[in-house]
Amino acid sequence: MDLLIDSFLSAFLLVISMDAEMVAIIGVSLKVSCASTALASMIGVPLGFGIAFGRFAGKRMTITLLNTMLALPTVVIGLFVYAFISRRGIFGPIDLLYTQHAIIIGQVILIIPVIGAFTIAAISRIDERYRQTARTLGANRRQTAWVVFREARFGIVAAIVAAFGRVISEIGISMMLGGNIRGFTRTMTTAMALEYDKGSFVLAVALGIVLLGLSFGMNLLFHFFQGRVQSQ
Amino acid sequence: MIYKISDLIKIYGSRTVLDIPVLEIEKEQIYALLGANGAGKTTLLNILGLLEAPTAGQIQYRSRSVNYSESALQALRKEIVLVNQHPILFTTTVFKNLEFGLKIRKIDKKERVRIIDESLNLVGMREFSNAPAQHLSGGETQRVAIARALALSPRVFLCDEPTSSVDVENQNIIITILRRINEIKKISVLFTTHDRSQAARLANHTIVLNQGRLVPTMYENIFRGFLQTDPSGQPRCVIQDKIHLSIMEDQVIEKREAASVFIDPEKIVPLKPSEDPSTANVLQGRVVQMIEENGKVRIVVDAGVWVALLISKKRYQKIGFMVGETISLSIPPEAIHLI
Numbered sequence: 226m227d228l229l230i231d232s233f234l235s236a237f238l239l240v241i242s243m244d245a246e247m248v249a250i251i252g253v254s255l256k257v258s259c260a261s262t263a264l265a266s267m268i269g270v271p272l273g274f275g276i277a278f279g280r281f282a283g284k285r286m287t288i289t290l291l292n293t294m295l296a297l298p299t300v301v302i303g304l305f306v307y308a309f310i311s312r313r314g315i316f317g318p319i320d321l322l323y324t325q326h327a328i329i330i331g332q333v334i335l336i337i338p339v340i341g342a343f344t345i346a347a348i349s350r351i352d353e354r355y356r357q358t359a360r361t362l363g364a365n366r367r368q369t370a371w372v373v374f375r376e377a378r379f380g381i382v383a384a385i386v387a388a389f390g391r392v393i394s395e396i397g398i399s400m401m402l403g404g405n406i407r408g409f410t411r412t413m414t415t416a417m418a419l420e421y422d423k424g425s426f427v428l429a430v431a432l433g434i435v436l437l438g439l440s441f442g443m444n445l446l447f448h449f450f451q452g453r454v455q456s457q
Numbered sequence: 458m459i460y461k462i463s464d465l466i467k468i469y470g471s472r473t474v475l476d477i478p479v480l481e482i483e484k485e486q487i488y489a490l491l492g493a494n495g496a497g498k499t500t501l502l503n504i505l506g507l508l509e510a511p512t513a514g515q516i517q518y519r520s521r522s523v524n525y526s527e528s529a530l531q532a533l534r535k536e537i538v539l540v541n542q543h544p545i546l547f548t549t550t551v552f553k554n555l556e557f558g559l560k561i562r563k564i565d566k567k568e569r570v571r572i573i574d575e576s577l578n579l580v581g582m583r584e585f586s587n588a589p590a591q592h593l594s595g596g597e598t599q600r601v602a603i604a605r606a607l608a609l610s611p612r613v614f615l616c617d618e619p620t621s622s623v624d625v626e627n628q629n630i631i632i633t634i635l636r637r638i639n640e641i642k643k644i645s646v647l648f649t650t651h652d653r654s655q656a657a658r659l660a661n662h663t664i665v666l667n668q669g670r671l672v673p674t675m676y677e678n679i680f681r682g683f684l685q686t687d688p689s690g691q692p693r694c695v696i697q698d699k700i701h702l703s704i705m706e707d708q709v710i711e712k713r714e715a716a717s718v719f720i721d722p723e724k725i726v727p728l729k730p731s732e733d734p735s736t737a738n739v740l741q742g743r744v745v746q747m748i749e750e751n752g753k754v755r756i757v758v759d760a761g762v763w764v765a766l767l768i769s770k771k772r773y774q775k776i777g778f779m780v781g782e783t784i785s786l787s788i789p790p791e792a793i794h795l796i
Contacts, residue, residue, distance in 0.1 A: 352545055354541055354543070354544075354545040355545055355547070357508055357539075357541070358541070358544070358545055358547075359557075360508060360534060361506055361508060361534060361537075361538055361539045361606075362538065362557055362558035362561065362605070362606075362609065363531065363534050363535040363558055363561045363562065363609065364557075364558075364561055365527075365531050366527065368561060372547065372557075375547070375548075376547065376548060
């Protein structure tokens, strides 16, 4: 019990004192997560929008596949990407393994289904009358699509926030593709795992507190945007 | 002629919701489209608004066949605007809602401001210009939706049940707006309604739909019943198990039990207390409504079912009954049509 209390107290002090190593780890985590969320948004939002807005054969199956990919374990993605970027892989010569880029690639694969599926849900919730109203006011397909996108904007932002929450807290991809290299690919989750292995809880708990704080902030944002969707 | 419809059929799944052999709509007129729920009014409005394509048949708009390619439709839609029964406003300000269609038409900013101001003024919503659209009441939303459509100066204005979901005050405002835009801007107006008297007050022409087909009636006096033969072998129609009306033999062209009948309001004869009926079809009922309509008097009588009749003013003055009085109605078999 004393260990836990002592660890928490020391961790709080570490957080308050903005320990340099802790700040560096948080910096890597935020940088990698922001980059992967931005990239995945650029792919996932148009993908989800296209699926939701379009009319094509196999639409239902595509949505089912996307929903299935929501449950993709991070270690499976890690393994899959590793096969491509390891020295013996197709992209081996590019030397991506154990870099931040490698983590970003894995995380992008992880959250494209999240953003895509949530975007589909956000677009599908938009009343059909918006589309009809835009058309009767003279809008072409592109302008009609923009109206629907605009009406779904809070839902789409909520999808992006949820995706960021997913990548900031994942460990499998960061560990397998980043290699947990100090000051370079060590993220909050990989650092916590390492500290645990060492039996040193202070930094792990401090990072846990920061991670929880970030997750809480993400959830607040998510519910704020979800609330905006419902109040529309 | 603004529209000419020939052999129009619309099928959803296995159900034919519209079957209209011919329908012509003149320009710069007000048309009321009457019919019960599910009669096909909204579907017809969507087809006229070029938001849906018919399953079969041809539609001519301003003497040209409608080409259902997206680019051709988009050009035509700039002349035809439809306002839904429950219109939806974009989640932005009232001003930006009106600006949407004008921006699409590439109208410059100064002109847009002028048109929006004028349109909002027309519907009495000028002071709401900067208000968030989603905070408006039902009646206000309806008025803004009408203003948004009118700002585009359409040739045709289609309105689905414009007054069904608003209070009486807003109903009167909307009716006045529809009349004014037709008179001043010469916009052709076609609106759907359940309200027979509203159609009579506002429209130059009335189109009545029953189960997807045009009926040459005035919507009222359509009853569902069943056919049987009376003891003397004469066919008759029984409405709501209590009203038995003899019908012409040539009306029964096929053996069926369930039937819809239409009673021509102009052929129903109100009787003076001393007058003998010329037919066996006599109903008694209480007068519940009387209005003047196109130089005649429309009377609605509650005779177990509501029956409307249209008589000359002369005939009305001769009999001279009041609302609330009980009168007898003589319904000759030739006034009853199986539909």
